[in-house]
Amino acid sequence: MGEQAKQHSDAMETLQFLAGSQVRVQLLSELQDRQADARTLVERLDVPHSTVQRNLNKLEDRGWVGVTLDRSYYATPVGEMVLDALDGLLGTVQSLDGLxxxxxxxxxxxxxxxxxxxxxxxxxxxxxxxxxxxxxxxxxxxxxxxxxxxxxxxxxxxxxxxxxxxxxxxxxxxxxxxxxxxxxxxxxxxxxxxxxxxxxxxxxxxxxxxxxxxxxxxxxxxxxxxxxxxxxxxxxxxxxxxxxxxxxxxxxxxxxxxxxxxxxxxxxxxx
CATH class of the missing domain: 3.30.870.10 (Endonuclease Chain A)
Incomplete structure (x- = not known):
């Protein structure tokens, strides 16, 4: 596989991961520029604790979310970059749809x-x-x-x-x-x-x-x-x-x- 094809494949896998659960994008948004524990995130997103914890673990595995010693979660610099890139992509798609x-x-x-x-x-x-x-x-x-x-x-x-x-x-x-x-x-x-x-x-x-x-x-x-x-x-x-x-x-x-x-x-x- 060529380098460009591999980059496209990686990008598609990333988009598929984000599309796999709307909660993942919501969690990144909630944790951008601030920390929160799982219970707080459950209250903010109004979803089951198991769903929040499962997706936090997946985001942590990717290095997009980090956790402190007192179990507070935060978006890592990479996670914030992913969220910014996603916002840009969605804005572009919306604009192109209008065309x-x-x-x-x-x-x-x-x-x-x-x-x-x-x-x-x-x-x-x-x-x-x-x-x-x-x-x-x-x-x-x-x-x-x-x-x-x-x-x-x-x-x-x-x-x-x-x-x-x-x-x-x-x-x-x-x-x-x-x-x-x-x-x-x-x-x-x-x-x-x-x-x-x-x-x-x-x-x-x-x-x-x-x-x-x-x-x-x-x-x-x-x-x-x-x-x-x-x-x-x-x-x-x-x-x-x-x-x-x-x-x-x-x-x-x-x-x-x-x-x-x-x-x-x-x-x-x-x-």
């Missing part, structure tokens, strides 16, 4: 980063009760931005109002530097009335509108030190993940640069 709906509606192999890089992302998903939740979250993400890049695979006429809200009004010094990139689908734009909303945006100071000649499988809202990644279903914004993770920001910068290379300046008279 399931987002990953389900984006081509994740497009991203040049690991899913763990989204573990701290704020994820909002549309449902029957709140179908506009991702869009509202995206508006909040852009709100007050002095500049942004909006990559919209499916241009919605309502986006015009969203973009205009973020562009400079009274109280700002000079125009914002902002850009909108959407797919080159002139026929669709002309037939569904969206072309007018794009044309109106051309009059906004500091705003560049481009059309991408390649398909855009994911939406992007790039604002300063954070980015919103958007997944679509049937042309509707379905899930949004907002993060400031360095790996995601680096990928976003490169992705947007590549899209710009294949984008053309929007010309509404072209059909």
């Amino acid at each position: 399931a709906d987002f990953v389900d509606c984006v081509p994740f192999d497009l991203f040049g980063f690991d899913i763990e890089d989204l573990s701290d992302a704020d994820v909002v998903v549309a449902d029957e009760q709140t179908p506009s939740a991702p869009l509202n979250a995206f508006v909040g993400h852009l709100d007050g931005a002095s500049g942004f890049t909006l990559l919209a695979p499916h241009w919605n006429p309502a986006y015009r109002e969203i973009v205009e809200r973020q562009l400079p009004d009274s109280g700002r010094d000079g125009p914002a530097e902002a850009e909108v990139i959407t797919e080159t689908s002139q026929k669709t734009l002309l037939t569904n009335g969206s072309v007018g909303t794009l044309t109106d945006l051309l009059d906004e100071p500091g705003l560049t509108v481009r059309l991408s000649e390649s398909s855009l499988p994911v939406g992007v809202g790039y604002v300063g030190d954070s980015v919103a990644l958007a997944g679509y279903r049937e042309g509707n914004l379905h899930a949004l993940a907002v993060t400031d993770a360095d790996a995601v920001l680096t990928w976003t910068e490169r992705y947007l640069a590549a899209i710009r290379e294949n984008a053309v300046t929007f010309q509404p008279q072209v059909v």
Whole structure:
């Protein structure tokens, strides 16, 4: 067995040991930074004395729990490290579980980063009760931005109002530097009335509108030190993940640069 495989095997055995009894994790938590005898632990956990003692013995055998001469138990440094690592693992698993709906509606192999890089992302998903939740979250993400890049695979006429809200009004010094990139689908734009909303945006100071000649499988809202990644279903914004993770920001910068290379300046008279 290779070294990495052995490490994975050891880690799995450790997780199986902890999962074998919820009392083991509870005992480690109770004994972190303080001592207690078995009777006190029985009262705190409200479980039989035999269960507490049996699991204390198992934890002591592993070196995660120590015992004093007066039979008070305490978590050893190794035991505290195990508990901290477990807390981190459970937090990561919980975060990744929340990403399931987002990953389900984006081509994740497009991203040049690991899913763990989204573990701290704020994820909002549309449902029957709140179908506009991702869009509202995206508006909040852009709100007050002095500049942004909006990559919209499916241009919605309502986006015009969203973009205009973020562009400079009274109280700002000079125009914002902002850009909108959407797919080159002139026929669709002309037939569904969206072309007018794009044309109106051309009059906004500091705003560049481009059309991408390649398909855009994911939406992007790039604002300063954070980015919103958007997944679509049937042309509707379905899930949004907002993060400031360095790996995601680096990928976003490169992705947007590549899209710009294949984008053309929007010309509404072209059909």
